[in-house]
Amino acid sequence: MKKVAVVGVGMSKFGELWDYNLRDLVVQAGVEAIRDANLEGSEIQALYGGTMASGRLIGQEHISALIADAMGLNPIPATRVEGACASGSLAFRNAYFAIASGAYDTVVVGGVEKMTDASTAEAVTALGGAGDQEWELLQGATFPGLYALMARRHMLEYGTTEEMLAAASVKNHANAVHNKYAQFRREITIDDVLNSKKVADPLKVLDCSPITDGAAAVILMDLDKAKQHTDNYVEIVASAQASDTLALHDRESLTEIRATKIAASEAYKQAGIGPEKIGVAEVHDCFTIAEVMAVEDLGFFKKGEGGKATLDGETKIGGKIAVNTSGGLKACGHPVGATGVKQIVEVAWQLRGQAEGRQIDGVEYGLTHNVGGSGATAVVHILKRR
Numbered sequence: 250m251k252k253v254a255v256v257g258v259g260m261s262k263f264g265e266l267w268d269y270n271l272r273d274l275v276v277q278a279g280v281e282a283i284r285d286a287n288l289e290g291s292e293i294q295a296l297y298g299g300t301m302a303s304g305r306l307i308g309q310e311h312i313s314a315l316i317a318d319a320m321g322l323n324p325i326p327a328t329r330v331e332g333a334c335a336s337g338s339l340a341f342r343n344a345y346f347a348i349a350s351g352a353y354d355t356v357v358v359g360g361v362e363k364m365t366d367a368s369t370a371e372a373v374t375a376l377g378g379a380g381d382q383e384w385e386l387l388q389g390a391t392f393p394g395l396y397a398l399m400a401r402r403h404m405l406e407y408g409t410t411e412e413m414l415a416a417a418s419v420k421n422h423a424n425a426v427h428n429k430y431a432q433f434r435r436e437i438t439i440d441d442v443l444n445s446k447k448v449a450d451p452l453k454v455l456d457c458s459p460i461t462d463g464a465a466a467v468i469l470m471d472l473d474k475a476k477q478h479t480d481n482y483v484e485i486v487a488s489a490q491a492s493d494t495l496a497l498h499d500r501e502s503l504t505e506i507r508a509t510k511i512a513a514s515e516a517y518k519q520a521g522i523g524p525e526k527i528g529v530a531e532v533h534d535c536f537t538i539a540e541v542m543a544v545e546d547l548g549f550f551k552k553g554e555g556g557k558a559t560l561d562g563e564t565k566i567g568g569k570i571a572v573n574t575s576g577g578l579k580a581c582g583h584p585v586g587a588t589g590v591k592q593i594v595e596v597a598w599q600l601r602g603q604a605e606g607r608q609i610d611g612v613e614y615g616l617t618h619n620v621g622g623s624g625a626t627a628v629v630h631i632l633k634r635r
Contacts, residue, residue, distance in 0.1 A: 250349040254475035254482040255632065257286025257468035258594040263582030264432040266462040271307060271363040272319045274464035278587075279320045279359060282466035287479060290320065293468070294353040296327040299340030299360040300586035305375035306367045316359050333379035333621035334535065336360065337465070337589025338628035344469050345488050354471040360590035361464035372460050376585070379622035381496035393457060393536065395497050395623045397449035400538035402503040404451070406553065411451050413556030414537040415442035418455050418579050420565050421534065425576025427606030432461055432582035442537075456537040461582035465590035467597070480635065483600045486614075487631035489515035495625045504553075506620060508627035509546040513618070516629040517548070520614070524548035527631070528612030529599045530570060531592035533620040534577040540564075543618055544572060547629075566607060574599060574607045589619035589628065600634040 259281025261274040269277075283290060298313045309315065317327035330340040337360030344356040364372055377386035380395065403409045419439055425431035442455040475482040491511035494500055501507065517523055524547060532547065534540035541555040549570045550558045558564060564572040575581045575595040578588060596615035598604040612634065619628045 251351055252472035253345050253348045253485045254470055254472045255467050255485065255593065255597050256470045256475050256479055256482045257282045257288065258597045259285055259466045260430045260591060260594055261464045262430050263461050263463035263584060265365045267365070269462070271303065271309060271361055272315065274363065274462060275316050275319050275359060275361050278464040278466040279357065282357065282468050286468040288355070288468065290322055293322055293325060293355055293357050295325055295347055295356045296322060297330055297340040297344040297356065297358050298327065299330050299336035299589060300362055301331060301333055301336045302375040302378065302585070303362070306372065307363050312361070332626045334533070334585045335589055335619045335621035335626045335628050336586045337591070338617065338619035338630065339589070341467065341590060341593055341630065342488050342490060342628060345485055348469055348471055354474050356469045357466060358469065358590055359464065359466045360587035362584035362586040363462050364460045364584060365462050369460070384496050384498065391449070392623065393449040393452055396536040396538055397452045398497065399503050399542065400451050403538060403541065406504055407556070409541065409556035411443060412439055413560045414451070414456055414541060415439045416560040417534060417537040417540045418442050420559065421573050421577040422580045424566065424574050424607055425580035428576050428581055431576045431580055432459060433576070433580045452536055452538070458535045458578040458583040461584040463582055463584035463587050463591070465587045465594050467590060467593050481601060482635055483597050484633045484635065485630060486633045487516035487519035487629070489513070489519065490626070490628045493625050495622065497623050504542065506542055506546050506624035506627060508624055509543060509618065509620065509629070512627045512629040513547045516631050520631045522614060526614050527570060527616045528614055529574055529596060529609050530572050530616040530618065531575060531577070531595050532572055532618040534573060534579050535583060535620070537579070539620070540572065540577065544570070547616065547618060566609060571609050574604060574609065589617070592617035592619060593630065596632050600632055
């Protein structure tokens with residue numbers, strides 16, 4: 250397999266973007282990525298687009314063709330990839346393999362979702378399809394409810410507290426202050442989280458990621474070609490994916506995402522490193538308990554110690570491992586199809602020394618972790634500084 254690099258990244262603003270449609274967001278992110286890569290559109294050979302629920306949310310399917318059309322990239326092959334909230338990472342992984350196999354040497358990846366045009370009820374129903382429709386959604390189990398079950402079990406087994414969960418949200422909001430693309434650029438306190446309205450006990454409004462519009466894009470290139478093209482690249486040294494049961498009630502444990510552990514183990518093996526080498530990580534914090542479990546399942550902390558480590562500041566910038574420097578899903582926003590690509594954008598900025606106001610000094614390896622549903626899909630990528 251050929252080695253692959255990221256040579257260009259771009260994003261739209263994330264948030265409630267009433268003045269922009271899905272096509273606008275795609276163009277904003279795509280043009281920024283192409284300019285960042287110092288390429289012409291004619292040099293791109295294929296496109297992979299991640300989106301989860303555009304048909305349910307805005308009535309638009311055939312998203313890959315729309316992206317290619319909006320970006321002026323016809324007639325290249327364009328492929329849509331769907332894996333619930335992990336759609337963006339899966340699109341990235343498919344593009345990675347397309348280059349690693351030798352089929353192409355320059356590929357663009359896009360992730361997009363326009364969520365706020367739908368009502369809250371419509372959005373909840375669309376997102377609920379990421380779980381087991383028959384045995385969860387139709388029985389009244391929304392995703393806040395499912396993750397609340399995980400949180401309660403984690404509290405029971407490991408003594409995790411609501412304050413520990415809240416600390417993840419507080420930290421991510423503090424990071425987002427320095428991210429001009431983020432949906433929520435304001436700091437909050439633990440008391441703010443604890444006093445916000447309950448959604449599914451013990452999770453409250455400020456424990457939950459928002460409904461978001463947004464797009465992100467990256468350009469991938471064969472590493473040898475990238476070295477000739479630019480000094481501003483980062484190498485992809487691992488791409489791993491694993492699956493688990495769709496329904497939560499079939500899992501062996503409610504306090505871990507088994508697919509994350511398996512994908513992470515494979516990623517570390519591919520990269521030839523352990524978790525202690527990771528300097529920055531963008532993890533899937535759709536709910537605060539998801540981040541706590543992620544930092545455990547990814548090997549940064551022992552099982553049961555993620556909550557305390559978060560409360561003690563070990564996941565802050567300057568701590569043991571900087572987690573969600575973009576603000577994460579919680580504060581940067583969670584346009585589901587775009588999230589996995591946004592994570593790559595943030596890690597690339599960190600490895601290139603371009604994360605203004607939130608830069609990690611001397612970071613060599615960065616990791617992204619993207620989850621579909623309640624953990625039926627997990628995708629882990631590791632990137633390395635040039």
